[in-house]
Amino acid sequence: MTTPGAPTSPAHGKETLGMNDKVKALSRNIEAIYPLAPMQQGLLFHSLMHPGKGMYLLQYRHVMVLPQLDLDAFRQAWAQVVERHELLRTSFVWKQQKRPMQVVHKQVELPIAYEDWSEIDEAEQQARLEHLLAEERREGLDFTQAPLMRVRLFKLAPDTYQFVRSYHHILMDAWCFSIIMMDFLDGYRAAREGRRLELPKPRPYRDFIRWLEQQKPEDHQAFWQQRLAGFDTPTTFGFGHPGRVIDAPEPVEDCVEHLSVEQTQGLQQAAGRLGITLNTLVQGAWALLLGRYSGNRDLLFGVTVAGRPVHMQGMESIVGLFINSLPLRWSWQPQQSLGAWLKALQAENLSLREHESVSLAQIQGWSEVQRQDLFQSLFVFENAPISASLRQGQLDYLISDMANRTHTNYPITVVIVPGEHLHLQLTYQTEWFLRAEVEQMLRHFRTLLLNMGDTLARDTDVPLQRLAMLDAAEIAQQHAWAAGGLAADEAQLQPLYVERLQRQVRRTPSESPWCMASAASVSIS
Incomplete structure (x- = not known):
């Protein structure tokens, strides 16, 4: 400590000058500072509360066959992607502020790692990759250091590479995948030709934050209070609880099934004839399954909405986190007709969209559920637009083995990915459930969904109680038990x-x- 007016030592003076220079350099590199979106605040909170778990850390990867890789062009293209989108140059501060803030930096360097694994066998390559990804999940990403994204490329064989892009969900949602990949592909082509890609500057994400700050939550309070009145206990699954499984290798695991082309087309056609979306049909299957598992007629689960204000020009080209999670409360009665029930469900979803700008924390504050999450399952239908070039395979390389990672703070996250083969996924917290239980739940979900589609093709007035969730093997087992031919285990x-x-x-x-x-x-x- 020094007294006022006392001379400082030369060493101390140099140290102070050095610190001042660093502070000035840091401040000169700041482009903007502004608050977080409510969804960003939630992801930051849960990530900080669960260190070492990899919560909301996404690890997208694919294998690509790319003849004559130009590594310099690869690096240059990704550097230009980061330069173009401000969220990719953003860090987050919260310790000394009244509320968390995000800091956009003028310049950051994206970590890009390249390693040649072509001399080791495929099994060792896979083991090494899984080890690196698991280590990354344990270490996490430093919110105070931009960018919260890294790219890695591993050579597996001649012209064959494992690509990995890791990033925190706080930066962006699924909508941004197409934007980023097309910017990279166009930039890579340009760099290989020795030119710089010139693109119009996208609208800054801070415009969305400014719009959010102008919204009045009280305008939506009556709607949400009416929707949640009388609901005071989250919908459970009838099995599982925190702490049930000790020392699971990973905090979350995925159970996945893919429908056939014919089954997927059948569901799409059934939904179209009824005048509902595929999202509504699958969401209805999840609601009915929750009703059967929980034994409740009054249900509530979370749904994810896109959240991009359609009236604001340029919102579709911004890289950022726009999505919001909303509570969907829905009921069912055994005698209700399937068609009318699903149409009403779609109408309810449309009603929620009129009040989607409110944060989940605010909504829960207006509910009767306190000191615990409002819902235990989150339903995510990945319907983000994909560039025609990506859909039609107009790429400079072939892609296979695409995968991403889901890890939310909810016990079960339902992920539905439309496509030629409808993707059904239940991501579950391993401390809550045994894998066999979730696999059975997924089978019931699949069977119920397909039976709903088949039923709609024949008769939309069939009551909900007539829809089976058991497959043929389970039904045969029950008949055997009922006949006394097979004793219960x-x-x-x-x-x-x-x-x-x-x-x-x-x-x-x-x-x-x-x-x-x-x-x-x-x-x-």
């Missing part, structure tokens, strides 16, 4: 009862369960 049934008892003890520790057998008292602790 006591070893499988017993743990369920024990687990229910343990759960009740945890829920009411002050009330020790007990039972009376003959004249003796037996206590269970």
